[in-house]
Amino acid sequence: MSLIFKGNVAHLVDQVTVEDAETLLEWLTQQPVGKVNLKKLEHLHAANLQVLMATCPKVTAWPANPDTRAWLDAALQQS
Template sequence: MSLEFKKNQVHFKDMVGVEDAEALLEWLQKTPAAKVDFSACTHLHPANLQVLMAASPSIMVWPADAAFSAWLQSALDQHEDPY
């Protein structure tokens, strides 16, 4: 599995596919203070993106790949406030 759940954190690893979306949704519903670590994530299926957009968890670490990270931050509307 490309998701590793630890208490209130979920670690995304490598390619996170559609088969992970249901488990992610269930975990996020049970974990109101959820935190996400994308550091090892290289691909995210849109089904998982939709789950994340709906749940709005806190992002601890963005992906290492700059382009993927920028795209994901834009999709999740998590830009740092310059003010």
Template sequence: MPLELGDTTATLIGVVTVDEVEELATWLRVTAKPRVNLRKCNHLHTGAFQAILHFRPKVSAAPTDVFLAGLVLPLLMGSGGPPIRERSEP
């Protein structure tokens, strides 16, 4: 099961698909001070990502997946991510 929804923390596990988006968004909407644990998440559907961005829960555990940790987590934490390096012309 990709979602484990507790009283205040949602744990996202493995591959979170479009099938979990509505359940996650509803939980985020009705939970006071929600938290998300992304430690065991290795794929986050864009709908789930958008729900997390919209409701801005606290991230209680960072993902260990390199892509999620390096590029997605900074966006969830309010950063624009790493600076984009401009290409140098040859």
């Protein structure tokens, strides 16, 4: 399972696929204070990325993978 919900934190692990985007969006809409943990994230499908960009959840941990981190930074850490 690449998308694991623990309390109000969604853990995005390994590869998050396009099918997960719907689930992620639904969860984030229902959990206004939902947070995401990206620590073990290797790659997420662009659909998930835009869900994160649109909902702007708090990120508890950034990806350990520097390349993944760079791309997520480029999307989430600005303005």
